[in-house]
Amino acid sequence: MTTFENLLLSSPLLRAVAAEGYLSPTPIQAEAIPHVLTGCDLLGCAQTGTGKTAAFALPILQRLVDNPRPTQKHSRKVRVLVLSPTRELATQIGASFQTYGRHTGLRQVVIFGGVSQQPQVKSLRAGVEIIVATPGRLLDLLNQGHVDLSTVETFVLDEADQMLDMGFIHDIRKVVARLPRQRQTLFFSATMPAEIRQLADALLHRPVKVQVAAESSTVESIAQSVYFVDQRNKPTLLQHLLRTDAVGRALVFTRTKHGADKVARHLAKAGIRAEAIHGNKSQAARQRALEKFRSNSPPVLVATDVAARGLDIDRVSHVINFDLPNVPETYVHRIGRTGRAGASGIAISFCGGPERGDLKLVERLIRKSIPVRTDHPPYAANLPPAVAPKGRCRSAGPRKYHR
């Protein structure tokens, strides 16, 4: 069995990893770490939940430690840039670098929009080796002359598919134009459609490819099931499950921001404590909700996909798809929030009549049919006859909705 020791990590990192309680590397860590240590480019097809952050953070830190630069005050140069699609994910990656690098003396800053830029500028002035950033604010600071990326040795693009979904492609290109041509690039994406491959081809030089799970794979340890339930009865069914299904911590997904608020309100009315997070909430409010959920108070978090993707939330016992996603890959991402790093989990989906087509697409993607649960409370069982997704052109691309 591979151990962190025989991946040739040095004592400051081994101590930090041991303190986190990691016993052995996850498959992506065992595969990626030796390559990243040699300095080569890497194309990683991996979802969050696989341990991919440590798969790049540990060898990056090791290389920084192995090749020190002068560290007198004010002479720290930016040596690593990690780009991430969301503030939450950037914060988590920053926290991981902090955790794994706490015995190394290396400094870092997390840069994202929606908050004052002053503390970020202050950290940059004081000098950092590692920047973790979302593209928009990083470009702002670059344009104001607060950041110099000309000394970057390693560039990480995380969740590239989500970056493209969120329209960051031009920003990414602008940032890349500021990086030295001679560098190591690590590129991670949960899915690899043609557009992502093109971007990877443009950024990577003879990359090593590492794949830990097929795009369509759902973690075996997750028990999946679906209820056919009329849209108007979904709130009742949700309350019923939260009360009776031995739910420890539940992450509930809705399609829309409005839907997330509505579900959280319904639950509150029923005496079940829940928080909602979505893109309309301020950064501070999202962070607060996340922290509270992490400490199980409340044990229910209602989220939209953009707000939740990439979030590192441990020990979620249940993922509940209050609405099925209309992009089937999103189902795989969502349910990956439970059953992480070896733990088992439960994923329950609510499928209204008009969502049957979405369910079919999910089942085709994961290549299995999801068992149907019929143990509804009586008041939630009266689903009208299934409505075939007639007249909806599936090939015209996903329906648009506000997330």
Ligand code: AMP
């Ligand atoms: P990630 O895919 O980077 O979002 O990591 C998912 C979760 O797995 C995080 O909570 C990590 O702390 C945890 N994790 C990462 N590596 C390991 C490991 N080797 N053993 C146990 N847990 C890990």
